[in-house]
Amino acid sequence: EDQVTQSPEALRLQEGESSSLNCSYTVSGLRGLFWYRQDPGKGPEFLFTLYSAGEEKEKERLKATLTKKESFLHITAPKPEDSATYLCAVQADNYGQNFVFGPGTRLSVLP
Amino acid sequence: EAGVTQSPTHLIKTRGQQVTLRCSPISGHTSVYWYQQALGLGLQFLLWYDEGEERNRGNFPPRFSGRQFPNYSSELNVNALELEDSALYLCASSSGQRNGYTFGSGTRLTVV
Numbered sequence: 001e002d003q004v005t006q007s008p009e010a011l012r013l014q015e016g017e018s019s020s021l022n023c024s025y026t027v028s029g030l031r032g033l034f035w036y037r038q039d040p041g042k043g044p045e046f047l048f049t050l051y052s053a054g055e056e057k058e059k060e061r062l063k064a065t066l067t068k069k070e071s072f073l074h075i076t077a078p079k080p081e082d083s084a085t086y087l088c089a090v091q092a093d094n095y096g097q098n099f100v101f102g103p104g105t106r107l108s109v110l111p
Numbered sequence: 112e113a114g115v116t117q118s119p120t121h122l123i124k125t126r127g128q129q130v131t132l133r134c135s136p137i138s139g140h141t142s143v144y145w146y147q148q149a150l151g152l153g154l155q156f157l158l159w160y161d162e163g164e165e166r167n168r169g170n171f172p173p174r175f176s177g178r179q180f181p182n183y184s185s186e187l188n189v190n191a192l193e194l195e196d197s198a199l200y201l202c203a204s205s206s207g208q209r210n211g212y213t214f215g216s217g218t219r220l221t222v223v
Contacts, residue, residue: 034211043115043201043214044154087154089211098144098167099212101154
Protein backbone atom coordinates (compact mmCIF):
# COMPACT_ATOMS: atom_id res chain seq x y z
CA GLU A 1 0.00 0.00 0.00
CA ASP A 2 1.30 3.46 -0.90
CA GLN A 3 2.28 5.46 2.15
CA VAL A 4 3.89 8.73 3.15
CA THR A 5 5.09 8.99 6.73
CA GLN A 6 6.97 11.67 8.60
CA SER A 7 9.08 11.58 11.73
CA PRO A 8 9.29 12.76 14.33
CA GLU A 9 5.71 13.84 14.93
CA ALA A 10 6.95 16.80 16.95
CA LEU A 11 10.40 18.26 17.56
CA ARG A 12 11.58 20.85 20.03
CA LEU A 13 14.92 22.54 19.40
CA GLN A 14 16.87 25.27 21.06
CA GLU A 15 17.75 28.20 18.84
CA GLY A 16 20.91 27.24 16.93
CA GLU A 17 20.47 23.49 17.50
CA SER A 18 20.55 21.82 14.07
CA SER A 19 18.45 18.77 13.27
CA SER A 20 16.73 16.82 10.50
CA LEU A 21 13.16 15.89 9.68
CA ASN A 22 12.35 12.71 7.81
CA CYS A 23 9.79 11.89 5.14
CA SER A 24 9.56 8.24 4.07
CA TYR A 25 7.50 7.05 1.16
CA THR A 26 6.49 3.80 -0.49
CA VAL A 27 5.01 4.60 -3.87
CA SER A 28 5.40 3.35 -7.39
CA GLY A 29 6.75 5.75 -9.96
CA LEU A 30 7.73 8.78 -7.95
CA ARG A 31 7.28 11.94 -9.98
CA GLY A 32 8.28 14.41 -7.33
CA LEU A 33 8.59 15.02 -3.62
CA PHE A 34 7.54 18.40 -2.26
CA TRP A 35 8.22 20.11 1.05
CA TYR A 36 5.85 22.70 2.51
CA ARG A 37 5.82 24.82 5.63
CA GLN A 38 2.50 25.49 7.36
CA ASP A 39 1.90 28.07 10.05
CA PRO A 40 -1.12 27.59 12.35
CA GLY A 41 -4.44 28.40 10.68
CA LYS A 42 -2.81 29.12 7.31
CA GLY A 43 -2.32 27.32 4.05
CA PRO A 44 0.93 25.44 3.38
CA GLU A 45 3.74 27.44 1.81
CA PHE A 46 5.83 25.76 -0.89
CA LEU A 47 9.51 25.23 -0.04
CA PHE A 48 11.16 22.70 -2.37
CA THR A 49 10.60 20.15 -5.11
CA LEU A 50 12.90 17.15 -5.53
CA TYR A 51 12.59 14.87 -8.53
CA SER A 52 15.34 12.26 -8.39
CA ALA A 53 17.51 10.43 -5.87
CA GLY A 54 20.64 12.37 -5.01
CA GLU A 55 19.06 15.73 -5.64
CA GLU A 56 19.51 18.50 -3.06
CA LYS A 57 17.90 21.93 -2.70
CA GLU A 58 18.78 24.73 -0.28
CA LYS A 59 16.99 27.81 0.96
CA GLU A 60 18.41 29.87 3.82
CA ARG A 61 18.70 27.53 6.82
CA LEU A 62 16.87 24.66 5.11
CA LYS A 63 18.31 21.92 2.93
CA ALA A 64 16.26 19.10 1.41
CA THR A 65 17.72 15.84 0.16
CA LEU A 66 16.16 12.83 -1.57
CA THR A 67 16.96 9.13 -1.72
CA LYS A 68 14.96 6.32 -3.32
CA LYS A 69 12.94 5.79 -0.16
CA GLU A 70 13.04 8.97 1.86
CA SER A 71 13.72 12.66 2.01
CA PHE A 72 15.34 14.70 4.74
CA LEU A 73 14.80 18.32 5.59
CA HIS A 74 17.90 19.55 7.39
CA ILE A 75 17.56 22.67 9.50
CA THR A 76 20.85 24.40 10.31
CA ALA A 77 21.06 26.80 13.25
CA PRO A 78 17.27 27.27 13.44
CA LYS A 79 15.64 30.44 14.70
CA PRO A 80 12.28 30.80 16.51
CA GLU A 81 10.69 32.00 13.26
CA ASP A 82 11.35 28.56 11.78
CA SER A 83 8.72 27.16 14.14
CA ALA A 84 5.95 25.64 12.00
CA THR A 85 4.61 22.33 10.78
CA TYR A 86 6.63 20.91 7.91
CA LEU A 87 4.75 18.77 5.42
CA CYS A 88 6.06 16.55 2.69
CA ALA A 89 3.95 15.51 -0.27
CA VAL A 90 4.49 12.92 -2.95
CA GLN A 91 3.35 12.93 -6.53
CA ALA A 92 3.43 9.49 -8.13
CA ASP A 93 2.30 7.73 -11.28
CA ASN A 94 -0.76 6.15 -9.73
CA TYR A 95 -1.98 9.40 -8.21
CA GLY A 96 -2.19 11.32 -11.45
CA GLN A 97 -1.75 14.99 -10.69
CA ASN A 98 -2.75 14.54 -7.08
CA PHE A 99 -0.41 14.79 -4.16
CA VAL A 100 -0.40 12.57 -1.10
CA PHE A 101 0.63 14.46 1.99
CA GLY A 102 2.39 13.11 5.02
CA PRO A 103 1.02 13.94 8.48
CA GLY A 104 3.69 16.57 9.12
CA THR A 105 6.33 17.34 11.74
CA ARG A 106 5.52 20.07 14.21
CA LEU A 107 8.74 22.01 14.87
CA SER A 108 9.18 24.36 17.81
CA VAL A 109 12.37 26.41 18.09
CA LEU A 110 12.86 27.92 21.52
CA PRO A 111 14.84 31.15 22.00
CA GLU B 112 0.66 38.70 -8.77
CA ALA B 113 -2.30 37.78 -6.61
CA GLY B 114 -2.12 34.41 -4.90
CA VAL B 115 -4.86 31.88 -4.42
CA THR B 116 -7.77 33.57 -2.68
CA GLN B 117 -10.46 31.84 -0.65
CA SER B 118 -13.66 33.09 0.85
CA PRO B 119 -14.99 33.30 3.42
CA THR B 120 -12.11 33.01 5.89
CA HIS B 121 -14.29 31.72 8.69
CA LEU B 122 -17.84 30.56 9.08
CA ILE B 123 -20.02 28.77 11.55
CA LYS B 124 -22.85 26.52 10.45
CA THR B 125 -25.38 24.32 12.16
CA ARG B 126 -25.49 20.56 11.65
CA GLY B 127 -27.66 19.71 8.66
CA GLN B 128 -27.11 23.00 6.86
CA GLN B 129 -25.37 23.48 3.53
CA VAL B 130 -22.26 25.56 2.82
CA THR B 131 -20.45 26.90 -0.24
CA LEU B 132 -16.78 27.78 -0.19
CA ARG B 133 -15.09 29.74 -2.96
CA CYS B 134 -11.63 29.77 -4.47
CA SER B 135 -9.90 31.88 -7.10
CA PRO B 136 -6.69 30.37 -8.47
CA ILE B 137 -3.57 32.20 -9.53
CA SER B 138 -4.01 33.81 -12.93
CA GLY B 139 -3.05 31.32 -15.61
CA HIS B 140 -3.52 28.25 -13.42
CA THR B 141 -6.19 25.93 -14.78
CA SER B 142 -6.12 23.25 -12.07
CA VAL B 143 -7.78 23.69 -8.70
CA TYR B 144 -7.52 21.25 -5.83
CA TRP B 145 -9.53 21.08 -2.63
CA TYR B 146 -8.20 19.58 0.60
CA GLN B 147 -9.68 19.11 4.04
CA GLN B 148 -7.49 19.50 7.11
CA ALA B 149 -9.24 18.52 10.30
CA LEU B 150 -7.66 19.59 13.57
CA GLY B 151 -4.57 17.54 14.28
CA LEU B 152 -4.89 15.57 11.06
CA GLY B 153 -3.10 15.69 7.75
CA LEU B 154 -4.36 17.10 4.50
CA GLN B 155 -6.98 14.88 2.91
CA PHE B 156 -7.58 15.22 -0.82
CA LEU B 157 -11.15 16.13 -1.71
CA LEU B 158 -11.46 17.16 -5.35
CA TRP B 159 -9.43 18.12 -8.40
CA TYR B 160 -10.79 20.29 -11.21
CA ASP B 161 -9.05 21.08 -14.43
CA GLU B 162 -10.39 22.99 -17.43
CA GLY B 163 -13.87 22.97 -15.95
CA GLU B 164 -14.02 19.22 -15.43
CA GLU B 165 -13.83 17.13 -12.27
CA ARG B 166 -10.74 14.97 -12.78
CA ASN B 167 -10.58 13.08 -9.52
CA ARG B 168 -12.14 12.93 -6.09
CA GLY B 169 -10.93 11.62 -2.78
CA ASN B 170 -12.62 9.23 -0.42
CA PHE B 171 -15.41 11.56 0.67
CA PRO B 172 -19.20 11.06 0.52
CA PRO B 173 -21.24 12.54 -2.35
CA ARG B 174 -22.48 15.39 -0.18
CA PHE B 175 -19.09 16.94 -0.90
CA SER B 176 -19.24 18.35 -4.41
CA GLY B 177 -18.06 21.28 -6.40
CA ARG B 178 -17.54 22.85 -9.74
CA GLN B 179 -15.11 24.96 -11.72
CA PHE B 180 -16.19 27.96 -13.72
CA PRO B 181 -14.93 29.13 -17.12
CA ASN B 182 -12.64 31.64 -15.40
CA TYR B 183 -11.15 28.65 -13.47
CA SER B 184 -12.49 29.78 -10.10
CA SER B 185 -14.10 27.01 -8.10
CA GLU B 186 -16.73 26.30 -5.51
CA LEU B 187 -16.85 23.53 -2.93
CA ASN B 188 -20.31 22.61 -1.70
CA VAL B 189 -21.01 20.54 1.38
CA ASN B 190 -24.57 19.41 2.05
CA ALA B 191 -26.11 18.04 5.24
CA LEU B 192 -23.23 19.25 7.38
CA GLU B 193 -22.01 16.98 10.15
CA LEU B 194 -19.98 17.90 13.22
CA GLU B 195 -16.94 16.08 11.83
CA ASP B 196 -16.94 18.36 8.79
CA SER B 197 -15.42 21.01 11.02
CA ALA B 198 -12.01 21.66 9.48
CA LEU B 199 -9.78 24.01 7.55
CA TYR B 200 -10.66 23.72 3.85
CA LEU B 201 -7.77 24.52 1.60
CA CYS B 202 -7.79 25.33 -2.06
CA ALA B 203 -4.67 25.11 -4.19
CA SER B 204 -3.87 25.81 -7.80
CA SER B 205 -1.17 24.55 -10.10
CA SER B 206 0.17 25.36 -13.53
CA GLY B 207 1.38 21.92 -14.46
CA GLN B 208 2.22 18.39 -13.47
CA ARG B 209 5.76 19.04 -12.31
CA ASN B 210 4.92 22.14 -10.30
CA GLY B 211 4.00 22.26 -6.69
CA TYR B 212 0.73 23.61 -5.45
CA THR B 213 0.16 27.17 -4.35
CA PHE B 214 -2.29 27.15 -1.48
CA GLY B 215 -4.77 29.71 -0.33
CA SER B 216 -5.11 30.63 3.32
CA GLY B 217 -8.13 28.40 3.72
CA THR B 218 -11.65 28.62 5.05
CA ARG B 219 -12.16 27.59 8.66
CA LEU B 220 -15.54 25.85 8.92
CA THR B 221 -17.05 25.13 12.30
CA VAL B 222 -20.17 22.97 12.49
CA VAL B 223 -22.13 23.20 15.72
